[in-house]
Amino acid sequence: MAAGGPARVSHSVCMVSDFFYPNMGGVESHVYQLSQCLIERGHKVLVVTHAYGRRKGVRYLTSGLKVYYLPLKVMYNQSTATTLFHSLPLLRDIFVRERVTVVHAHSSFSAMAHDALFHAKTMGLRTVFTDHSLFGFADVSSVLTNKLLTVSLCDTNHIICVSYTSKENTVLRAALDPRIVSVIPNAVDPTDFTPDPSKRDDGTITIVVVSRLVYRKGIDLLSGIIPELCQKYPELHFLVGGEGPKRIVLEEVRERYQLHDRVRLLGALEHQDVRNVLVQGHIFLNTSLTEAFCMAIVEAASCGLQVVSTKVGGIPEVLPENLIILCEPSVKSLCDGLEKAIAQLRSGTLPSPETVHNKVKTFYTWRNVAERTEKVYDRVANEVVLPMDERLDRLMSHCGPVTGYIFALFAVLNFLFLAFLRWMTPDSIIDVAIDATGPKGAWTKQCFGGKKGGVKEELPSS
Numbered sequence: 001m002a003a004g005g006p007a008r009v010s011h012s013v014c015m016v017s018d019f020f021y022p023n024m025g026g027v028e029s030h031v032y033q034l035s036q037c038l039i040e041r042g043h044k045v046l047v048v049t050h051a052y053g054r055r056k057g058v059r060y061l062t063s064g065l066k067v068y069y070l071p072l073k074v075m076y077n078q079s080t081a082t083t084l085f086h087s088l089p090l091l092r093d094i095f096v097r098e099r100v101t102v103v104h105a106h107s108s109f110s111a112m113a114h115d116a117l118f119h120a121k122t123m124g125l126r127t128v129f130t131d132h133s134l135f136g137f138a139d140v141s142s143v144l145t146n147k148l149l150t151v152s153l154c155d156t157n158h159i160i161c162v163s164y165t166s167k168e169n170t171v172l173r174a175a176l177d178p179r180i181v182s183v184i185p186n187a188v189d190p191t192d193f194t195p196d197p198s199k200r201d202d203g204t205i206t207i208v209v210v211s212r213l214v215y216r217k218g219i220d221l222l223s224g225i226i227p228e229l230c231q232k233y234p235e236l237h238f239l240v241g242g243e244g245p246k247r248i249v250l251e252e253v254r255e256r257y258q259l260h261d262r263v264r265l266l267g268a269l270e271h272q273d274v275r276n277v278l279v280q281g282h283i284f285l286n287t288s289l290t291e292a293f294c295m296a297i298v299e300a301a302s303c304g305l306q307v308v309s310t311k312v313g314g315i316p317e318v319l320p321e322n323l324i325i326l327c328e329p330s331v332k333s334l335c336d337g338l339e340k341a342i343a344q345l346r347s348g349t350l351p352s353p354e355t356v357h358n359k360v361k362t363f364y365t366w367r368n369v370a371e372r373t374e375k376v377y378d379r380v381a382n383e384v385v386l387p388m389d390e391r392l393d394r395l396m397s398h399c400g401p402v403t404g405y406i407f408a409l410f411a412v413l414n415f416l417f418l419a420f421l422r423w424m425t426p427d428s429i430i431d432v433a434i435d436a437t438g439p440k441g442a443w444t445k446q447c448f449g450g451k452k453g454g455v456k457e458e459l460p461s462s
Helices: 026-040 088-097 111-122 140-153 164-174 219-232 247-256 271-278 295-302 331-347 353-360 366-381 388-398 403-424 442-448
Strands: 012-016 044-050 057-060 066-070 074-076 102-106 126-131 158-161 181-183 205-210 236-241 263-267 283-286 306-310 324-327
Touching: 012 026, 012 088, 012 111, 026 044, 026 102, 026 295, 026 366, 044 088, 044 111, 088 111, 088 403, 102 111, 102 366, 111 126, 111 140, 111 403, 126 140, 126 366, 140 164, 140 403, 158 164, 158 366, 164 181, 205 271, 205 295, 205 331, 219 236, 219 247, 219 331, 236 271, 247 263, 271 295, 283 295, 283 331, 295 306, 295 353, 306 331, 324 331, 388 403
Parallel strands: 012 044, 012 102, 044 066, 102 126, 126 158, 158 181, 205 236, 205 283, 236 263, 283 306, 306 324
Antiparallel strands: 057 066
């Protein structure tokens, strides 16, 4: 229990997602920061993800956060392949060993997250899902993903979205009751993203882009913006951090217009290096075609940069109007927005970076996110877990005559497989894992009786 805090129920939470450190991104950062703040509030938290290269087995991060890197095969874009049943023995063993009470899955793109929800419901555990993305309704990929989401969430206890736009999108895609969907935004650690007080004006204007270089992030728009503005403003430079298949497009633009000295492509960035890149610029540009929240613009604003962004998804909800210039997702509109920011910068009408930072650091904090997530856990802890017959009825009535019956069959097979595993290895003979989370030194005392040493703490950047 947090020292001096009010009495509260302590939960044993298992965060599950294919996306976690050492991979970098918004979901990875969200899972890590939320876990740390929940541990600070007195809860037991562990993370389950797939193996990354040689990183397999169990690792411990800051505050004793235990991470299980499972040896599951990656299929596409860091998401595991799934047959639905192959992950049950591993996940069941973890849930029992760690005495998990709440399974919290993250990201619609994560196959492991959907597997964990399915197995947790079969085991009678409470389930929570956080959706970090927006999807369409027309293309084949969206239709299939939305159908999977409908199946996965129809009997999930509670769903969290990171913006009101995201909530509306998820409710429509998965045909959910809005009353079981909450909005809890992302956050930023303001101590990690501060302005550089030693920065000097050398007469140049630097536009910073930090993003995965993929189609969804609007890199094709960026490739049209760069030559147009560089021709118009000789003092303008672009600093681009990130990696992806669209990098070749930016390299071609740089080569065609001979902009090697004005467009720097930094490649993939470690999260701890992002701040050092941001503070080199004056304006932050986001060209995303779809976003549920967009952590990058909050981090940039926290570093004191003027933000110019596309007006898509949940982005208009993130920052107040005086801290962001919103544009349509087109080259012309974004160029107009950037020119407006350049004019403000030249005239000195923009607020100082320190003023912007002091405003932004009050908007989103991980402790607030953890408090609100804790209320969701308290709510689902008091809910009744659906028995198997009601769960089958929910699947068949909610998911359509074909999909519903198919997944109802899967649920029955999953239940029988679980019964077989419990017969082979009863829950009672599975060793209970030592709780590694909690106040500093507590997990060392548990493991080694107060002796010095213990498991080496491994930071996300390692």
